[in-house]
Structure formats: C-alpha cells, structure tokens
Amino acid sequence: MAGILDSVNQRTQLVGQNRLELLLFKLKGRQRFGINVFKVREVLQCPALTKMPKSNPYIRGVAHIRGQTISVIDLSMAVGGPAITDTQDSFVIITEYNRSVQGFLVGGVERIVNMNWEKIMPPPSGAGRYSYLTAVTEIEQELVEILDVEKILAEINPVNTEVSQGIAEDGEMQRDIGDRIIFIADDSAVARNQVKRALEPLGVQTELAKNGKEALIRLKEIAELECQNHITERVALLISDVEMPEMDGYTLTAEIKADPKLAPMHVVLHTSLSGVFNQAMIEKVGADDFIAKFNPDELASAVKKWVHNG
Known part of the structure; x- marks a missing residue:
C-alpha cells in the first residue's frame, strides 16, 4: 500500500497518446472503481474528521491536510450506496476538480493501472448507480466503473452557469x-x-x-x-x-x-x-x-x- 500512496504524486504528469492511468479503489463491497491519476493530489489514511453543522449529509467532515482545510465526501453515499462506517481503516483520495480541492472517502485503495482511452467505454444505460457513471472498462475480467465526479460535486455544491x-x-x-x-x-x-x-x-x-x-x-x-x-x-x-x-x-x-x-x-x-x-x-x-x-x-x-x- 505504501508504494501506491508514494507513487501517486510522481505519476500525475501522464497526458497524451490517448492514454491515462487509473487509480483503482473500492467503496463498500467488491466493486472496483477508477479515478484518473491526473486529478489526484494525494492518497492517505483517513485522518480525524471534524463534523460541520448544517453541511451536506454526504460530507462526513473536514480535515486539516498540509495547511489546507478540505471537505471529505463519502463517495459511497454520494452515489446512493451505504455510508462508509469504519473511517479509521478507510482512505481519503485528495483530488482537484473544477478549481476546487476535496477529499473522497473510500473503503480501500488498490493500485494504479495504465490504460488506453479506447478501452474506456461509455456506460450502459440504466437507472440507479449507473446514472453516476461516466465510463466503464474491464480489468482482469472485472468491470471497473468510472464515476461522473462532476455530477456528484454539482449535486453537493451546484455550479453557477449564469453569464454576467x-x-x-x-x-x-x-x-x-x-x-x-x-x-x-x-x-x-x-x-x-x-x-x-x-x-x-x-x-x-x-x-x-x-x-x-x-x-x-x-x-x-x-x-x-x-x-x-x-x-x-x-x-x-x-x-x-x-x-x-x-x-x-x-x-x-x-x-x-x-x-x-x-x-x-x-x-x-x-x-x-x-x-x-x-x-x-x-x-x-x-x-x-x-x-x-x-x-x-x-x-x-x-x-x-x-x-x-x-
């Protein structure tokens, strides 16, 4: 695990040739998910979280990480699943999307895989959890789901789309x-x-x-x-x-x-x-x-x- 955590910051420069690197993780259960390493700042064991009054229920708390206060979102809850209860044995993926930094609470982090975008396919049509997918791929004969993080963040903190x-x-x-x-x-x-x-x-x-x-x-x-x-x-x-x-x-x-x-x-x-x-x-x-x-x-x-x- 230490090797995975140490390598994330060193590998965020991969761009081009229709390739990407996915950080594989799990929420609750066996299903694997993936996030582009290019959007990952850091992966760390879940620190102590401070609950904030009247915050969105998907935000499990805030953590002070490297001089910055970061909201930590329970990614399982955000896509309609059960809450990740054992935070001490869980991990936080610190990401930067749309000019904001946030942490995603996940059940476990596995490894990084190098992929070609041609092997990343649009998601199947359907309701429920599939509405939060932006793509899927197959790794070791198992389906890996790539979440539509922009949809998740927009539901938690809606984006202003009005032009001046x-x-x-x-x-x-x-x-x-x-x-x-x-x-x-x-x-x-x-x-x-x-x-x-x-x-x-x-x-x-x-x-x-x-x-x-x-x-x-x-x-x-x-x-x-x-x-x-x-x-x-x-x-x-x-x-x-x-x-x-x-x-x-x-x-x-x-x-x-x-x-x-x-x-x-x-x-x-x-x-x-x-x-x-x-x-x-x-x-x-x-x-x-x-x-x-x-x-x-x-x-x-x-x-x-x-x-x-x-």
Missing part, C-alpha cells in the same frame, strides 16, 4: 457567428449542459457529443455534407473536454488538425483538470486555448474571442 450581464448583452457575437453553431464534446451530461446553459444568453446554437470519437465522426459528417470547403462554414468553434471514453480531447484535437477540412476550426479544451497542467501537450496537438472548468464568464469570453478571430 455585460458579456451576455454584447451584440457582436450574433454578427460574428451568423447561423453557425458551437460544438460541445464532453462525456459528463452535467458538464455538457453547464456549457450549453452558459452559452444560451449569447444567442448561439449548440450541438453536443458524448465523447471524442462521436464528436470526430459527426464533425467529419458535417464537413462532408454541409460544407463546400471546410468545417468553419458550419461550426464556429469546438469546446472539448480532455477526459472522454474511446477518444480523449488531446487525440480529438490532433485528429482535427490533421484533417484539411477540419483543421481551420478553433478548438478550446475545457477541462476539470485544473491542477497540474501540461502546456506543451496543448501546443503539440494544436489546441487554440485551455480553460479550467467552470467559470461561465471565462468560457463565454473565450467563445466570443475565438468566434471573432475565426
């Missing part, structure tokens, strides 16, 4: 974009809708895709059927998440820039990977911009900038 009035009322956007659309690719339904709602006050039309592969197929289809020269005749801008099943945002961007019909389109990577950030990879794949989730004014301003420059 001054940005929303700027009339240049309609003139610049015309009847073109903004294309949004994100595997989290919550994140897709957050982006869509943030852009609605600008009066733009949007089209959504659930992952990079689906986005690439659809963009090529639009370029072939609706455009005489290249994609920007119909799509003004692509806003893409980085982490997505089957094809990640880096690979999607590289594929777009390698296709003459798609290459002129501006690509903004919009991701919850708000901690350590690999600028060299963004430049390598040819993305035009990077925005950490989720600030509606920053997103709207970036959209206006790149549509105007298009």
